[in-house]
Amino acid sequence: MGTKSGSAVKLALAGALLLVPCGSLFAGGTAADSRQDGRTVRPPVERLSEAYASLYSQTLLEWIEKGWKDALADAPRAAANRFSAASSGVSVRSDRLLGKTGVLQFMQSKDWAEFEIDVPQDGLYTIDLTVLPLEGTLGPVQIGVKIDGAFPFAEARNIQLPRTWTESVYPPAVNEHGDQIRPSQQETSEWSVRPLTDSKLSSPGPLRWKLSKGKHTIRLESVLEPFALAELAVRAPRQLPAYEQVAASWQSLPDNVQPGWTSVLEAEQMSAKSDPSVQVQASNDNLAAPASNGKMIYNTMGGYRWSRGGQSAEWTFDVPSDGLYYIHFKYLQNFTKDAISFREIRIDGEVPFLELQSYPFPYSRNWNVDHLKDDQGKPYAIYLTKGSHTLGLTADSSPTTPIRESIQAIVDAYQELNRQVAMVTGVKNRSMVDQNRDWNLSESMPGIEAQVGSLADRLQQQVDKLQQLYGNSLQGAEGLRSVIFDLRKMAAQPDLLSKRPPELHAQNLEKMTMFIDALARQPLTLDRIYVTSSPEQPAKPPGTLAVLGDLVQNFFRTFSPDYHYYGRRDPDGIDVWVNRGRDYVALMQQLADESFTAKTGIKVNINLMPNPGQLILSNSAGREPDVALGIAEGTPVDFAMRGSLTKLSDFPDYAAMAPRFVPGTLIPFTYDGSVYALPETVALNVLFYRTDILQRIGLKPPDTWDDMYKMLPTLQQKGYDFFFARQNYVPLFLQNGASFYTNDGLSSALNSREAFNSFKMWTELFTVYGFPTEVPSFYMHFRRGDMPVGIADYNAYMQLLVAAPELAGSWEIAPIPGMKQQDGTVARWSGGNMTSGMIFKSSKRQNDSWEFLKWWTSTETQSRFGNEIELQNGVEFRWNTANVAAFQTLPWPEKDRDTILSQWKWYKEVPNVPGGYFTSRELTFAWTRTVLQNGNYREMLEKAVFQIDSELKRKQREFGFVNDQGNTVRKLRVPDVTIPWEEAGKR
Template identity: 40%
Template sequence: MKQKRRLLSWVHAVLALAVLAGPGLVPQEGQAEEAAGRTAPIKAAPPGRDTLTSELGPFYQEVAEEWKQKGYKPASQTITLPGSAIAAQSDPALTEGGSYEGKNNVLLWKSGRDNWIEYTVDIPEDGLYEIALTYHTYSDPAGSTVRRPVNLSLQMDGVFPYREARAVSLRRQFKDNLPVKRDEFGDDIRPRPVEIKEWINQTLTDSAGGYPQPFQWFLTKGKHTLRFTGSDPVVIGSVAVQPPVSIPSYPTVSKEYPAGQPKNSQVVTIQAEEMAWKNDVAIQLTPDHDPLSVPYADGYDRFNSLGGERWQTGGQQAGWTFEVPESGRYRIAMRSMQSYVSNMSVFRTIEIDGKVPFSELLAYRFPYSPKWQGTILGTESAEPFEFYFEKGKHTISMTATVAPFQSVIIQGNRAVEALRQADQDIRGMTGGEVDTNRTWKVTQDFPDLPKRLETAKAELEKMADGMLKANHRRDNTLQTMETAIQDLKDYLKNPNDIPYHMEDISNMIEKVGSLQEILVKTPLKLDQLYFIPAGAELPAMEAGFWQKINGSFRNFLYSFTRKRDAAKVDEDVLNVWVNRGRDYVNLLQELANESFTPEYGIKVKVNLLQNENLLVLANAAGLSPDVALGQPQDKSTDFAMRNALYDLSQYPDFQEVTKTFAPGALLPFYYNGGYYALPETQSFKVLFYRKDILNRLGLQVPDTWGDVYDMLPSLQQNGYNFYVPSGDFLTFFYQNGAEFFTGDGMKTNLNTPAAFKGFKQWTDLFNIYDLEKSVPSFYQHFRKGDFPIGVADYNTYVTLSVAAPELTGWWGIAPIPGVKQADGTVARWAAGGQTTGFIYKNTKHPKESWEFLKWLVSAETQERYGSDLESFNGIQFRWNTANIEAFTKLPWPKEDLKVILEQWRWYKEVPNLPGSYFLTRELTNAWNRTVVDGMNDRESLEEAIVNTDREMMRKEQEFGFVDAEGKVLHTLDLPVVKTPWEGVDRYVFQ
């Protein structure tokens, strides 16, 4: 096989060179039925698709710099329009003018996907303007709680002037429901956020905190059109086009302050956790055990500080109110912890009474420190700033910003794009195989390749300079940049050797791209804020040596005396054991206390189950909970076979409850006439593809497996490949019309033409079409680019969204390829895996347990639970609920949601029967015999059928379905799912 691949790679390389050299040697397009070694033509990439800039537009920083070079000046006049004065709209049914919360002439803009409104504004003079909106968040009284910002895009005269205008956010404001309550162990319970319902005036700015000041637009005198597009409901009070605000420096401002100092030297102290508001529920209180953290933890979990990794995203703002006893000059200090990324600074925009008092606070730097430290706001030379406060109440806010790193991030994007183009060039030249015996004339035949590496090196050098300037010290990110620069210099010394470094350049793309993930995070933890009269002594802000020793010793002792994690059974309440992390458990307990118990009058105790196998031991000991959650999908039938679970289909409203689940999702929970679980989460499989690479090769996203066969030659001759999980047999059997078991559920149903066809298609992908048999991480290969297309699941989607920022805008998803049917439809059957909840048969509260399980899997609860998880913890906690109604209301991008719902029609799992665990084992063995050992596919599958049927017979005899002579005493009679779920239709884009 290796010799075959070397020959194919050599052929591919020759053909690739012919294509790159000119159009005269393009091979003829082949047929899908032929082997994957045959080639197909490479089409030219569509125009305007070479760079990320051409796709999404320039960055705001680039446009603003161009305006500056052209000498554009700030405007001097403000134009204000009432919210109701829209000039055009996409759907009149979704807008309504009138009054709202004390304001007249407002616009109630209801939700609708891709709904837009337009305003026409008459500009009196050429100049630079800012745009401000007065708005009020809107929630339908009958609707669910929404905590995410109102996301809009803004086009000016039909175009986006810069890419950041595609996503601007109108943030909500919240406050924590204080004082903090405590649980039965004496630990603090995280307070629930409550939205502050009031009118907000916000000047549009970067939602990711990439710029310290609001966006500007250059507008010429005359009429202009502002088009807002969005999907979230909001009430717009007014739209103002206004001059930019100029912020002076500290020396200028301080000269204008009165000279008087407060006579009273009393320090005003406020606790950081007692926020007056925050604009993101993800900003969370955190426990801290430092001896000086107030209140002192004393061995318990006390929410005595704010932030850290719970306050690290650009644009997140926290605010406090305070009162000074007399007018005068004050200094501002705080206990801060900034120890999250070694030697990396973080930044905050600091406002007093709603305004940044001087430019030095636009992006105030908090340097790295491994411990709590006292931070006194001041100049880089450590001279404290003085602020003048009149007697009375004031506010202070701090907003996370990554503005000092923004230019570094932009240059990183450019460097990655240049490296990516170079990588694709090299793969096109070499066919993806490094041949050190081949001599190249790169500068003569491929002059663009060294130029791309020169561009990447230049951008990396700018990155390194900008990083050191912003961070003020060396760190690991700077070291990564400098290493990449040196490597590129070495490659460019001998351009003809560049193709030998294909893997090095590919790894460099990943390393440089991963820097953005670090740069966009800005974590900071606060304990207390101090307002100190000028001339007064500073409070103690750092614990001394003996205080730390004493605190550490006490915490060590408490670790032996205070146990909190042991799951226990309380007969007076509903006991729920959850096999998930503590964040999930705590949130479910809070949600049950807030919503379930008041409505149903049933007290619930949610316990953390650290190991799912403890359920087996607990059941044997008679200590089972009432309800178990977060269980694998095969666990319920394992318990049901042993008469340990409650048959949920006995409840009269079972059919009504299951309407929001795909019929194929319920198959694993069926056993002997009953259903023993309900799904909580449901993963999905979709086709992931790299837009840049497919565009460059002129390839379309495949719809059927025939399309995949057609595109494989073009992929492989350019050094790429298609990815299919080698163990995913279910997709190919189901798509070819096979069923795994007979209708009575007593043996396999694989001895059929459809099953043999599915098995052959599955193994042919690796035997004939040369797909990789073992891929440790599709995510890594997809990110690197050598697998630009492949079938993967929900976890890959989340990982790409969180951990591959350099690919933002460059990847997409589509329904998985399928098999075309006689009626023209494409069968896309696939599974994904689920987590489930079930009720134990020995529960003393069967009715209450069912009410809880129904409440949990309902659309309202699933949406609330999923929204809170993601709001508090980020997209990496996105909840892939099995309830389709709730799924459509979570913040999925509309195009991705459309794809997932299409695939949801074809969701189908394998039933769970006595002995059926042998099915996966034997089909895997059959695959190995056919693909690895070269055995005939039919003989191999027949052997798997015999072995699986034998094991199923043995288990059926054990559970009393078959007697000792093999006579069937009682059949299992499986439910049938033959057609895609039409129930999806009612949830599409509602």
């Protein structure tokens, strides 16, 4: 978190600056970097190939090798209103904004402003911005920085300026059962000085910028989120002293500490944090303080939610007098065996000495209490002046950056090798592999043995560096070792490269890329922080007896009827079961009490349903709830055809309520002409594309499937792939005009000409056009850049938004490709996963349940719930409501919101009919026989239709549509939508 404007750093560091070469801060190679039990905290940066020259680590290394050093003097500061040029969207405020005048506002993405800076000497500088995030989508401000018209390194394209958040209340409120309710988050709107760092703190400290003596133009470009700028400062980097140096300077200062003084900070009582997802957590045991005693008590913070580089938290504390103090942590770090989590530790906004820049928290199976200490176990005494101070910890992934970048280079080299093999053999998928043919790759690709062997050697070097970094054989590295074994085997027998299907090579690639992502994670759980006047341990960690005692207590608690508390049990309330997490349920109960019960007088018990299978058991036992929420789209009709659900469309006001949803979203919940559930959430398909890559190779995102076919040769010749999930066949059938069932719902309609064309198109994407059949993670491939365009849903959007901040501004979404119609419109029919809410027919409170379901799916409730769940848990919890009007009130970027609305009007899903589950099953079998077993597409689809019809007939007998003689008793009314819903785009 940044240093607050106007605040003074209270550490006495005068005369303690030890000039450490900037290269040692990142490139390694100094004695100061080898510490903490002899482990090398930061492995030296490895020189990578030219393809990675734009990385900050490589750029900084090049500058250092050319003799560039940290500057010793600051450049003159530039007030925001002294810009030399700006885009039309940038404006200077005429009034005061939180005490500052002459403020520059960046309100839209791609807004920019330039500043001329006169640099006093050649050198490497840091840049500080005095900024204020403005109201936006709750995410961090993201900007790009150009020097003299160019980005000096890749990370300069996306730099994050976090917002400041706090818990709305401490201690948390308590419900009627004694469980604490997770507090919502509130943003603290204040000016702060933000040193520019990379978005994930992959490099230690602020980024350095090479500037020669004289005038330079610094251009700030808005990427995401509006913000205000008050000042830009180009500064000489602050040189971090080693502890010995700064400790020596403190010896001459007055030391009036009170013997035996201790201040205990509850870690969950944070004074500020950079991200709402850095949350209070419940330990669910009595080993953290305060003890939970079987209740949900938020007595810790962090965990896996505090693991992304750059996520920070702060605590405020007071000391009674000037002097030397010691800081102790009660922490739990048991997420990956033998791994270390690193934290940058700040006092009053500054890292006091070099050893705290990437401080290690070793793996600890149980709770541990330890002080800040050096590699010999000697505690660090830190000088603090009398009064208030802040302690800040930031998740720091920089020690693993050299290893992660080197493994990524190996991944890319392995991938390039696979492309070369595919060009020689023509093998692009499993069906093309001929085990009886020998390609003799040693002759076709001279030196291939050395290439593969080199990959194995390079990967082994990174495993060795990990062992040196952590001081042990990291448990999570088995996947890398298996890849090394595989590579060595292929180096000895190169023809294995051609005889293995690409999917197996993809598994090796996935092992490495997933390990890269895991290595960047730095999880840590804190219970308490102690500031003491003595180095003695202020508290003992729970011992073996305490741990065993807690286990025994928890065992006996399992016999209590309240052990698994899933919600309220008021006998006067309607029972609502929710198939979602505890935080969702708690917030829903809160909103229901405040808004629904207060207005209607109807009490509601909202209960957690851990497993949707409970609905089947409750149905069998006759103990169903009144309402169920969070139900998968195929479930309601399964219950409806068995007479277990209420016909929602029979309620008098249903017709007035239904227009809040896109008509196509009601299709999966309609059975025999009646609607049995309402949609809650919807995950639409959209087209994802990397703007940077497509622009570089001269391509545009496809608007139609014909456009996609035209772009494929160029895309694939450049070594890229288009992502299309093999199970996502619905858009192809719908856009080709195919139906899945006949109008009476009694037979499959997949024997039509349109269906055969659709199936042929679907399978040829893989057999003719070489689409990969197995892609475990589109997100990883898209992020890496080898699949720069593809069709995916909401989950991929959130992954990219939250976990790939370095790509911000380099990717966009568009409606999926469609089929051009005779009138010139492009039909983009597509479905997407949904969840729903339904009322059980056994409920004795039908009208009350209907009132609740209307309230829950209303625009007001969905809007409030969506905003509050995101405030409470962070951007990754953005609510994908099915209520179109509510969706438009949630904090989506305007351009993305409009794209989603444009696709939403073409939403349509497959109807649900008795036995319809066989349709997806048999189509998948037909695809497998065609693509992987070289079957004839027409024969395979005909076989699938036969099997589907057989199952449909069996189920029709069961539910009375067909009698035992096979005669039709009654027909099924199958819903359909034939025109797009134009209301989806209106506001």
